[in-house]
Amino acid sequence: MATLPRLNIPLHVKYIQSLGENKDDLVYHLTAHLRMNAIYWGLTALCVMDHKDALNRDEMIEFVMSCWDEEAGGFGAHPDHDPHILPTLSAIQILTIQGARDRINVPKVTNFILSLQQPSGVFAGDVFGEIDTRFLFCAVLALSLLGQLDQLDVEKTVSYIRRCRNFDGGFGAVIGAESHAAQVFVCVGALAVLDRLDEIDQERLAFWLAERQLPNGGLNGRPEKLEDVCYSFWVLSALSILKKVSWIDADKLIEFIISAEDPEGGGIADRPGDQPDVFHTQFGVAGLSILGYPGLLDLDPVYCMPASVIESLGLRKDWEALPRRVA
Amino acid sequence: MHGVQRVRYSREVLEARKQREQAKLKEYLALTEEVLAKKKSGELNREAFDLTTRVLRLNPEFYTVWNYRRNILLHGIFPSSSPSEINDLLSDDLSMTIAFLKQHPKVYWIWNHRRWCLENVPDCPTDGDPHAWRQANWNKELFVVEKMLDADARNFLAWNYRRYVLASMTLPRSEESELAYTTRKIEANFSNFSAWHQRSKVLTSLWESGNLDPVKSREQEFDLVKNAMYTDPADQSVWIYHAWLIGRGDDAGLLRREIDAIQELLDEQPDSKWCMESLVRYKRLLLQNHTSILEEKERSELREECLRLLSQLKEYDPQRRRRYDELEESVRNT
Ligand SMILES: [Zn+2]
Numbered sequence: 001m002a003t004l005p006r007l008n009i010p011l012h013v014k015y016i017q018s019l020g021e022n023k024d025d026l027v028y029h030l031t032a033h034l035r036m037n038a039i040y041w042g043l044t045a046l047c048v049m050d051h052k053d054a055l056n057r058d059e060m061i062e063f064v065m066s067c068w069d070e071e072a073g074g075f076g077a078h079p080d081h082d083p084h085i086l087p088t089l090s091a092i093q094i095l096t097i098q099g100a101r102d103r104i105n106v107p108k109v110t111n112f113i114l115s116l117q118q119p120s121g122v123f124a125g126d127v128f129g130e131i132d133t134r135f136l137f138c139a140v141l142a143l144s145l146l147g148q149l150d151q152l153d154v155e156k157t158v159s160y161i162r163r164c165r166n167f168d169g170g171f172g173a174v175i176g177a178e179s180h181a182a183q184v185f186v187c188v189g190a191l192a193v194l195d196r197l198d199e200i201d202q203e204r205l206a207f208w209l210a211e212r213q214l215p216n217g218g219l220n221g222r223p224e225k226l227e228d229v230c231y232s233f234w235v236l237s238a239l240s241i242l243k244k245v246s247w248i249d250a251d252k253l254i255e256f257i258i259s260a261e262d263p264e265g266g267g268i269a270d271r272p273g274d275q276p277d278v279f280h281t282q283f284g285v286a287g288l289s290i291l292g293y294p295g296l297l298d299l300d301p302v303y304c305m306p307a308s309v310i311e312s313l314g315l316r317k318d319w320e321a322l323p324r325r326v327a
Numbered sequence: 328m329h330g331v332q333r334v335r336y337s338r339e340v341l342e343a344r345k346q347r348e349q350a351k352l353k354e355y356l357a358l359t360e361e362v363l364a365k366k367k368s369g370e371l372n373r374e375a376f377d378l379t380t381r382v383l384r385l386n387p388e389f390y391t392v393w394n395y396r397r398n399i400l401l402h403g404i405f406p407s408s409s410p411s412e413i414n415d416l417l418s419d420d421l422s423m424t425i426a427f428l429k430q431h432p433k434v435y436w437i438w439n440h441r442r443w444c445l446e447n448v449p450d451c452p453t454d455g456d457p458h459a460w461r462q463a464n465w466n467k468e469l470f471v472v473e474k475m476l477d478a479d480a481r482n483f484l485a486w487n488y489r490r491y492v493l494a495s496m497t498l499p500r501s502e503e504s505e506l507a508y509t510t511r512k513i514e515a516n517f518s519n520f521s522a523w524h525q526r527s528k529v530l531t532s533l534w535e536s537g538n539l540d541p542v543k544s545r546e547q548e549f550d551l552v553k554n555a556m557y558t559d560p561a562d563q564s565v566w567i568y569h570a571w572l573i574g575r576g577d578d579a580g581l582l583r584r585e586i587d588a589i590q591e592l593l594d595e596q597p598d599s600k601w602c603m604e605s606l607v608r609y610k611r612l613l614l615q616n617h618t619s620i621l622e623e624k625e626r627s628e629l630r631e632e633c634l635r636l637l638s639q640l641k642e643y644d645p646q647r648r649r650r651y652d653e654l655e656e657s658v659r660n661t
Contacts, residue, residue, distance in 0.1 A: 025345075025348075026348050026352045026355065029352065029355060030355070030388075031388075032359075033386075033388055033389055033390055033391070034388075080363045080366075080367065080391070081390075082391040082394050126390075128394060128397065130435065130439045130442075166524070167570075167571040168567050168570075168571075173483075173487060174487060174491075176487075176490045176528055177486070177487045177490070178483055178486060178520070178521050178524040178525075180483060206650075207650070208567075210647050210650055211563060211647075213647070215646075217646075222481070222520060223518075223520045223564050223567060224481075224519075224520055224562065224563065224564055225481065228329070244650075246649040248646060249645070249646035252646060262333060264335070270328070270329050273333055274330065274331055274333055275328055275332065275333045276333070279328075
């Protein structure tokens with residue numbers, strides 16, 4: 001086998017560490033509404049690169065708790081920002097990875113999440129009611145991590161996902177919407193957590209997912225669109241749940257992801273030559289882990305968290321990544 | 328961040344830019360602090376409303392400020408406004424967010440705010456029809472989303488939003504006109520899978536309601552898709568749609584006819600992966616669903632052809648060879 005390109009782990013660790021030091025950058029403040037997600041992305045990437053301690057644990061936990069909204073029972077993305085299901089899931093994921101679940105008011109946050117379920121079975125993101133299968137996934141994942149899945153009306157939840165399934169085997173954001181790799185990831189992930197993979201036309205979907213790979217090795221999110229590093233994770237997560245990661249060319253995808261890294265400043269971008277960010281860094285590294293890239297730790301593709309954490313909670317589902325290679 | 332090129336600047340250039348940015352940064356932080364303080368203290372007046380406008384102009388992704396703005400309207404301004412004033416306020420917000428969308432066509436929060444505005448348009452008190460304002464707004468909205476799709480025909484947020492608008496209109500538009508819209512989009516660009524997808528949804532609904540004869544209309548669809556297949560056989564949108572038309576493959580005659588048509592195209596374009604892929608798919612459907620009407624000789628011929636096509640596919644499309652291996656396995660076992 002040809003030698004694989006090298007992932008510059010120390011540089012990416014430094015890049016993630018440096019993200020909190022840009023406080024005199026306008027962009028840092030313009031993205032405050034994504035802070036909680038960004039910390040989760042950074043932490044997960046660090047865990048996969050086996051540098052979990054590169055960010056200070058206590059400071060991180062204190063930040064997360066400073067975003068807790070006691071009245072609503074959810075987390076905002078930043079102190080004084082409104083609670084929303086996206087940062088709420090990220091907060092639960094961070095606290096779980098850091099072994100600080102005892103800080104969570106489980107009954108309250110469970111109520112908050114359940115209150116967002118709509119009569120159709122889908123979840124809203126917050127009280128203003130935008131609906132999306134992404135939010136349904138967040139709810140299912142959060143309840144599972146908190147050990148509260150028995151409180152969920154599973155049939156109602158699954159029936160909404162079923163109505164989002166398209167003839168190409170994929171899933172959309174809402175009923176009637178076009179299949180999209182990110183929505184496939186959330187719907188397949190939710191079905192995996194709920195042990196309902198029988199809802200999927202597995203051969204059709206795995207075919208559609210395999211066709212996301214373009215000649216340059218990168219993956220796109222929909223037919224006839226451009227490749228992007230973040231799809232590496234979404235497509236691979238679904239493929240590993242269907243146990244079909246081998247249906248794409250792993251070496252070519254590894255090459256593509258690593259070619260999108262910033263060789264000087266660290267971090268990974270959406271595609272080669274672009275500006276890196278923590279979102280693509282995390283999804284690039286996550287994709288590499290599923291592809292068995294040497295030297296990385298296993299990532300659970302359903303929860304997008306370190307596999308060891310999910311295993312210790314007894315939540316591991318029956319997925320299959322590529323075997324870890326030796327360098 | 329998507330599609331932002333990485334540029335290396337010298338330390339001096341970066342420093343100079345940072346200096347220039349400082350004024351902007353200070354202004355933004357002051358505004359943010361002020362708006363969040365007002366929100367915390369429960370201010371729901373016009374001054375706070377105008378402040379949210381200034382913040383959102385700088386950062387339309389600040390969802391907390393969108394929420395605050397809606398709460399100001401709902402609980403601070405609407406209670407003391409006439410229906411016509413409320414309608415004007417919402418119209419202003421709809422105009423403002425159009426300007427935002429031109430710059431940020433994929434920011435969810437902007438689309439959400441438009442939905443909220445449209446859903447809060449009051450009954451029209453003067454006109455005979457209480458829905459008059461709403462209907463005028465929905466019509467305008469359809470026009471807006473069409474403009475967005477003219478700019479980017481694959482923007483899936485815009486497509487989702489379009490379906491939402493169509494479903495919300497007080498005077499629904501006919502599904503035939505939506506079908507015509509997808510025809511226009513497809514004819515402008517065959518590889519617009521978003522339009523093919525929408526077409527499959529509209530047709531399903533028209534067939535189920537009995538407003539369109541499924542047999543005749545399906546034949547027209549085969550003509551349309553064949554035309555597209557010949558134009559660009561490498562375009563997967565078209566082949567995915569073709570597979571939808573075939574469905575589960577219950578009609579052996581249809582399968583045979585389409586197999587022949589695709590074979591003809593493959594003879595002209597001998598390296599077309601999608602021709603080979605589709606032939607394997609439809610031949611396997613024949614084998615799986617219609618084995619009882621096939622003679623043993625035909626069965627073994629179909630199997631042989633599938634295996635031959637699969638080994639060719641491995642050559643033309645090595646990235647996915649493991650899938651073709653598995654398909655070979657499954658053909659051998661049918
Ligand atoms: Zn991306």
